[in-house]
Amino acid sequence: MARTRSKGGPASTSADKTASxxxxxxxxxxxxxxxxxxxxxxxxxxxxxxxxxxxxITLENPRYGNPTRYLVCxxxxxxxxxxxxxxxxxxxxxxxLLSSEKSxxxxxxxxxxxxxxxxxxxxxxxxxxxxxxxxxxxxxxxKSDNQQRQYLSLDDxxxxxxxxxxxxxxxxxLPNSRIEKVLEARLASVCDxxxxxxxxxxxxxxxxxxxxxxxxxxKMAENLPPSMEEKFIKKALEAxxxxxxxxxxxxxxxxxxxxETASPSASxxxxxxxxxxxxxxxxxxxxxxxxxxPEPTFAPAITASPATISLQxxxxxxxxxxxxxxxxxxxxxVLSSLPSETxxxxxxxxxxxxxxxxEAAASRNIDINGGxxxxxxxxxxxxxxxxxxxxxEKVKKANTSRGVKQLAKVNTAGMMKLSAFFKKA
Amino acid sequence: MLEARLExxxxxxxxxxxxxxxxxxxxxxxxxxxxxxxxxxNSHVALVSMMLKAEAFSPFRCDRNIALGVNLTSLTxxxxxxGRDDTLTLKAEDAPDVLNLVxxxxxxxxxxxxxxxxxxxDQEHLGIPDTxxxxxxxxxxxxxxxxxxxxxxxxESVTIEATxxxxxxxxxxxxxxxxxxxxxxxxxxxxxxxVEIELSEPVALTFSLKYLTNFCKAxxxxxxxxxxxxxxxxxxxxxxxxxxxxxxxxxxxKIGDEE
Numbered sequence: 001m002a003r004t005r006s007k008g009g010p011a012s013t014s015a016d017k018t019a020s021x022x023x024x025x026x027x028x029x030x031x032x033x034x035x036x037x038x039x040x041x042x043x044x045x046x047x048x049x050x051x052x053x054x055x056x057i058t059l060e061n062p063r064y065g066n067p068t069r070y071l072v073c074x075x076x077x078x079x080x081x082x083x084x085x086x087x088x089x090x091x092x093x094x095x096x097l098l099s100s101e102k103s104x105x106x107x108x109x110x111x112x113x114x115x116x117x118x119x120x121x122x123x124x125x126x127x128x129x130x131x132x133x134x135x136x137x138x139x140x141x142x143k144s145d146n147q148q149r150q151y152l153s154l155d156d157x158x159x160x161x162x163x164x165x166x167x168x169x170x171x172x173x174l175p176n177s178r179i180e181k182v183l184e185a186r187l188a189s190v191c192d193x194x195x196x197x198x199x200x201x202x203x204x205x206x207x208x209x210x211x212x213x214x215x216x217x218x219k220m221a222e223n224l225p226p227s228m229e230e231k232f233i234k235k236a237l238e239a240x241x242x243x244x245x246x247x248x249x250x251x252x253x254x255x256x257x258x259x260e261t262a263s264p265s266a267s268x269x270x271x272x273x274x275x276x277x278x279x280x281x282x283x284x285x286x287x288x289x290x291x292x293x294p295e296p297t298f299a300p301a302i303t304a305s306p307a308t309i310s311l312q313x314x315x316x317x318x319x320x321x322x323x324x325x326x327x328x329x330x331x332x333x334v335l336s337s338l339p340s341e342t343x344x345x346x347x348x349x350x351x352x353x354x355x356x357x358x359e360a361a362a363s364r365n366i367d368i369n370g371g372x373x374x375x376x377x378x379x380x381x382x383x384x385x386x387x388x389x390x391x392x393e394k395v396k397k398a399n400t401s402r403g404v405k406q407l408a409k410v411n412t413a414g415m416m417k418l419s420a421f422f423k424k425a
Numbered sequence: 426m427l428e429a430r431l432e433x434x435x436x437x438x439x440x441x442x443x444x445x446x447x448x449x450x451x452x453x454x455x456x457x458x459x460x461x462x463x464x465x466x467n468s469h470v471a472l473v474s475m476m477l478k479a480e481a482f483s484p485f486r487c488d489r490n491i492a493l494g495v496n497l498t499s500l501t502x503x504x505x506x507x508g509r510d511d512t513l514t515l516k517a518e519d520a521p522d523v524l525n526l527v528x529x530x531x532x533x534x535x536x537x538x539x540x541x542x543x544x545x546x547d548q549e550h551l552g553i554p555d556t557x558x559x560x561x562x563x564x565x566x567x568x569x570x571x572x573x574x575x576x577x578x579x580x581e582s583v584t585i586e587a588t589x590x591x592x593x594x595x596x597x598x599x600x601x602x603x604x605x606x607x608x609x610x611x612x613x614x615x616x617x618x619x620v621e622i623e624l625s626e627p628v629a630l631t632f633s634l635k636y637l638t639n640f641c642k643a644x645x646x647x648x649x650x651x652x653x654x655x656x657x658x659x660x661x662x663x664x665x666x667x668x669x670x671x672x673x674x675x676x677x678x679k680i681g682d683e684e
């Protein structure tokens with residue numbers, strides 16, 4: 001979809017030029033390194049199908065409210081956001097080494113290294129998100145005033161979009177710009193529409209917005225990146241491994257296979273887990289023979305059903321969208337306008353899971369503490385004994401008279417014990 | 426329970442004082458006949474035997490046989506609080522944890538009361554047979570004390586030689602030698618200074634002076650001390666008390682080559 005191009009921002013290119021000229025001036029000696037550029041070029045991956053009129057413009061980020069750069073192509077009416085791909089491991093120094101091929105079409109760039117290892121990806125962006133703050137801003141404080149919201153024209157809404165750098169208005173007014181049309185279509189998808197003559201008037205509708213966000217989320221959930229799958233799906237649903245599986249059907253009843261296949265066995269759901277492809281457990285895998293074989297002693301206490309897993313994926317995606325693209329006040333609105341039973345099954349599973357985790361943690365604590373305490377007690381006992389002995393000795397010494405101590409020094413060689421003379425009574 | 430009252434604490438104080446330098450802990454065995462004590466020193470070469478008969482006390486009451494295990498150093502500490510002429514009352518339950526001591530100074534109407542914690546002491550009792558000693562020497566206890574102290578300067582041991590003429594205490598040490606001889610002597614006006622020797626046959630035995638000086642700490646108990654000797658049996662040093670009560674020390678003689 002895209003090819004790699006190096007391209008500095010409008011500001012950076014001029015700065016780059018001055019940097020390279022100073023570098024040239026400095027390189028009188030063959031071995032002198034050119035001075036470091038103060039504004040080094042950045043590396044972007046840009047979409048192929050953009051026209052030459054495409055611009056990088058600065059708009060207010062609908063989520064965070066800070067100025068953010070977007071790539072806009074007026075001819076296709078498409079918006080792109082920039083995603084910075086940082087190196088996974090910060091401790092390893094990385095850089096880009098750039099060398100351009102000779103080509104007639106484009107001015108060739110000097111071969112160089114770029115210290116920063118960042119890569120900016122332009123990814124398609126739904127302009128709807130840009131409209132949302134303007135749409136819902138006016139009536140964000142009260143929820144139930146769907147009726148009180150006014151019908152406004154597209155222009156009215158566009159005026160509400162913050163336009164500090166005049167980038168947005170410029171793009172709208174470019175010749176053969178499709179931007180306005182695209183925006184209108186996106187606007188219509190979340191609004192109630194009333195036509196008054198030639199004018200189309202729009203009123204934002206929260207339930208429509210929710211539907212759109214949810215459909216986006218479910219689309220995203222179909223193909224989660226592996227890192228998210230691992231962190232938010234697998235880890236989040238993983239039940240603690242219990243030493244003994246308690247809820248085992250007794251082996252005698254396991255001869256009836258239909259009963260077993262009714263509920264997915266532990267090993268089955270585990271396999272769906274690891275493959276993470278969301279395949280439904282095939283009952284054919286479960287043969288009576290495997291069932292009769294003793295279950296592994298170490299198995300998760302509960303396992304998530306495929307429905308639960310897909311629900312978790314959906315929720316993860318939804319949360320991602322809500323927390324990255326929607327203004328904070330709208331995230332809540334969207335969540336509350338979702339049908340309440342959407343995540344019921346998942347909630348039940350999670351409640352069960354958290355209970356199990358607490359239990360497991362508690363039992364582990366007991367294990368650790370128990371072992372430690374036993375050891376401590378041993379130590380304590382020994383110390384106590386030692387202390388007691390020492391104390392006893394001390395007391396004994398204190399309670400021994402001088403006479404007795406001195407008698408202990410007397411040479412009693414040649415003196416027979418009295419028991420030799422007197423018999424024991 | 427035990428209740429035993431002594432007119433003067435002095436007797437008990439002195440007895441305990443003398444015993445505490447020989448043994449650390451011992452049982453006071455109380456029965457209806459009185460309070461008895463028998464203990465050996467750590468080296469088991471000396472033995473102390475005390476008998477305080479019921480008659481020595483007024484009143485004396487002991488319903489059951491009780492063994493009062495006492496650390497003598499601790500008892501000494503408590504007894505230090507008693508004046509010499511205080512009346513002393515010993516009290517204990519039938520299965521006692523503590524020995525209760527009450528000192529009454531009749532002159533000042535002062536009553537002090539102490540509880541002494543008791544301990545369990547495993548002690549072996551030796552049966553001491555009545556022995557016909559070859560020589561029995563009665564002498565002033567102060568004199569015996571002086572002899573032992575004087576001879577301590579010469580040596581660690583003393584040879585006691587009883588003959589018809591008298592009794593000779595002699596010591597030979599690094600710096601020289603010395604001896605004290607006492608003859609029979611019965612002054613009519615001062616019966617306390619009597620020296621009597623009953624002899625069936627001459628006897629000479631060597632003893633550790635250190636032990637003897639320790640025995641002499643019982644000197645305040647009695648004006649007279651009795652030394653009973655026989656060849657190859659322990660020396661008995663007896664401090665007789667009124668009414669048949671006594672404090673006796675036994676010491677094994679030194680046999681074999683000396684020095």
